[in-house]
Amino acid sequence: MEPNMNAVFERPKCLKDTEFHFCPGCHHGILHRLVADAIDHYALQDVTIGVASVGCSVFMYNYFDIDVVEAPHGRAPAVATGVKRVHNDKIVFSIQGDGDLAAIGTAEIIHTANRGENITIIFVNNTTYGMTGGQMAPTTLLGQVTTTSPYGRDFRQDGYPIRMAEMLATLEGAAYVCRVAVNKPANILKAKRAVREAFRMQKEQMGFSFVEILSACPTDWKMTPVDACRRIEEEMIPYFPLGVFKQRTIADHL
Amino acid sequence: MGALDAGCRCYFGYPITPQNEIPEYLSRHLPRQGGTFIQAESEVASINMVLGASASGARVMTSSSSPGISLKQEGISYLAGSELPAVIVNMSRSSPGLGGISASQGDYWQAVKGGGHGDYRVIVLAPASVQELYTLTCQAFDYADRYRNPVMILGDAMLGQMKEPVLRQPPVNPALPGKGWAVSGKRGRAANVIKSLYLGEGELEAHIWRLEEKYDRIRQELVLYEAMDLEDAELILVAFGTAARISVSAVQAARKQGLRVGFIRPISLFPFPEAVLRNASRQTSTFLTVELNTGQMVEDVRLNVGNGARVHFYGRPCGAGSLPTPGEILERIQFLYGTAREPRQETPHGTEHERRV
Numbered sequence: 001m002e003p004n005m006n007a008v009f010e011r012p013k014c015l016k017d018t019e020f021h022f023c024p025g026c027h028h029g030i031l032h033r034l035v036a037d038a039i040d041h042y043a044l045q046d047v048t049i050g051v052a053s054v055g056c057s058v059f060m061y062n063y064f065d066i067d068v069v070e071a072p073h074g075r076a077p078a079v080a081t082g083v084k085r086v087h088n089d090k091i092v093f094s095i096q097g098d099g100d101l102a103a104i105g106t107a108e109i110i111h112t113a114n115r116g117e118n119i120t121i122i123f124v125n126n127t128t129y130g131m132t133g134g135q136m137a138p139t140t141l142l143g144q145v146t147t148t149s150p151y152g153r154d155f156r157q158d159g160y161p162i163r164m165a166e167m168l169a170t171l172e173g174a175a176y177v178c179r180v181a182v183n184k185p186a187n188i189l190k191a192k193r194a195v196r197e198a199f200r201m202q203k204e205q206m207g208f209s210f211v212e213i214l215s216a217c218p219t220d221w222k223m224t225p226v227d228a229c230r231r232i233e234e235e236m237i238p239y240f241p242l243g244v245f246k247q248r249t250i251a252d253h254l
Numbered sequence: 255m256g257a258l259d260a261g262c263r264c265y266f267g268y269p270i271t272p273q274n275e276i277p278e279y280l281s282r283h284l285p286r287q288g289g290t291f292i293q294a295e296s297e298v299a300s301i302n303m304v305l306g307a308s309a310s311g312a313r314v315m316t317s318s319s320s321p322g323i324s325l326k327q328e329g330i331s332y333l334a335g336s337e338l339p340a341v342i343v344n345m346s347r348s349s350p351g352l353g354g355i356s357a358s359q360g361d362y363w364q365a366v367k368g369g370g371h372g373d374y375r376v377i378v379l380a381p382a383s384v385q386e387l388y389t390l391t392c393q394a395f396d397y398a399d400r401y402r403n404p405v406m407i408l409g410d411a412m413l414g415q416m417k418e419p420v421l422r423q424p425p426v427n428p429a430l431p432g433k434g435w436a437v438s439g440k441r442g443r444a445a446n447v448i449k450s451l452y453l454g455e456g457e458l459e460a461h462i463w464r465l466e467e468k469y470d471r472i473r474q475e476l477v478l479y480e481a482m483d484l485e486d487a488e489l490i491l492v493a494f495g496t497a498a499r500i501s502v503s504a505v506q507a508a509r510k511q512g513l514r515v516g517f518i519r520p521i522s523l524f525p526f527p528e529a530v531l532r533n534a535s536r537q538t539s540t541f542l543t544v545e546l547n548t549g550q551m552v553e554d555v556r557l558n559v560g561n562g563a564r565v566h567f568y569g570r571p572c573g574a575g576s577l578p579t580p581g582e583i584l585e586r587i588q589f590l591y592g593t594a595r596e597p598r599q600e601t602p603h604g605t606e607h608e609r610r611v
Binding site: 045046047048049051052058061064065066067068069070071072075078079080081082083084085086087090091107108110111115 | 264266290292294295296298299300302303304305306307308309310311312314328329332336437438439440441442445446447448449450451
C-alpha cells in the first residue's frame, strides 16, 4: 500500500474472505454486511454466537467468522434461547427468513419475544420461500404469483400477508422492533443504524430486539435486480411500512 | 434429583401427565442453584432450547410423556446429527393418540429404533425402580457427554408416580472428554460450528458412517442388564422396566414351585444385550418376553436368540386397569414350562404369540 493512503472502506473483520453463494441481486449479501458491521462496530466478534436458521440463511457459518450453531426449521429463537441462557454474557443472534419465522416458527418467535429473551433477530422478509424455489410465504402479497399461488395470492384461499414487526411490537417483552429496507442507499444507511441499534439493545441487556428487513429475491420473483428493488419501493413498503414500532429506553430489570 | 446431582443446571419442558413432578420439582430447585428452568411454549420449543444449551456446553435435560416425546423427535434427530449430548426423559403413557395416562411400554420402538428422521441411534436406559431412576439419570449425563449423543430414560407412568426410598449417592464422575467443541464466542481460538447439514460431495455419507462407528463403540462398551438364575434355566423370561418388576415376582414364585426359570432384564435397550441373549439361548431354547404392549422388544429378543429358540410373548398394552399381575405371568410360565420340550409350533411369526383375550 502507498504511504498516506488510508483505507476508507473494508470488508468487516468478522466476515470471511469468501464468495457468497447468494443469487445475483439477492439482498442477503447486504444484510450480512450490515450485521457484520454492527458486530465489528461494538467489537463483539469474539463474544458473538450465531444461530443458523433453515433457508438461504443457513450458510451463515460459511461467511461469518464467529461461533455458530445450526437450528431446525423455524426453531432458531428457541435454540438461541438455550444458548443465551447458558451464555448470558454473550451476544446471540439469528437471521431468519419469512417461511422460517412467520410460518413454521411463529410460536417460537412470539414466545421468545414475549419472554424478553435478550437476543437479536434479523428477519428477512422477501415475500417468498427462497431456498425451496419460490413458494408462497405468509408474507406473500395479495395477488402475488408464486409456485404455490399460481393464480396470485387470494385472501379467500390463503388469508393475508402477516405484518410480523407490528405484531411483535405489541408484546411487553420486546425491547426494539423496527422495519427497514435495503432497496436503495438511503434505506441501507437507515438499515445499518437499525441493526446497530438492535445489537446495542442486546449489549445493554434491554431485552428482545428485532429488525425486519424488506429484501429482494429477484430469482424467485423472476425480475431483474433493478426491478426487484423497484418492487420493494412500490409494492412492499406500502403494505409493510418502514419505521420503529417499539423502542424501550430503560430495561425492565433496571 | 438425579439430574441435579449429576450437575444438570438447565431444564426446558412443557407440562404433560404423568411426568409433571419433574418440571415442578426442578422449577423449585434449579433457580436456587443458579440454574435455568423454562416452561416452554411447546415440546418442540423445549427440545430446541435443549439443543441450544447443549451446543453451549451445558448439562441439560428435558422430560415428557409419549405424545410430547413424539413432538420432540425432530429435535432429537438434530441432536443426534449434530452430536450433542442431552438427557431426555420419557415417562411413557398409553397410546396411540391421546391414549391414556396409565403405564405402557408402547414407546419401545420409538425410543430404540430412532423415532425421528434419519440414520441415528439414541442411548436408551430403562429403569425398573425409583433408585434406578436416580442412578441411571446420573449416569445418563455421563454417557451423553462421553459419546456426544442424546440419552433417553424410558420409564412409564407407574415408575413416574412411584414412591420408594432412594439412596442419594451420585456415581463418581468418570473422566470425561472436554467440551472444546461448544459454542461460547471464539475468543482465543478458531470459530466453532455445530451443524448437521452436509451438502459437499461424499460429506454426509462420511458423517453417517462416523456416527455408526460411534454407535458400534456404544454397542461394545455400554450394555447394561440384570440376569438371574440362568445356569439351570429351562425357560427364560425377558422383560424391562415395570414389566420386569412385575415379572420378577412371577419368576420367584415359579422357582419356589421348583420350576427352573431364569430371568433377563435389559437395562440398556440401546445398546441391547445381544450377547447375553445369544449365550442364554445355548442354555435353553424357550423364552417368554413380557411387555406392556402388543409385542415390541420381543422382536429384538427373537433377532438375538439362536435359530432353534422359541420366543413366546405375553403382553398387556395397558390403559386403566390393565397392568398384568404376577399371578397372570406365573400362569403363562407354568403353561409354557409344560410345553418346553414339546415340538415347535409354527405360527405366522415363527413362534407362538400369546395375547390376552
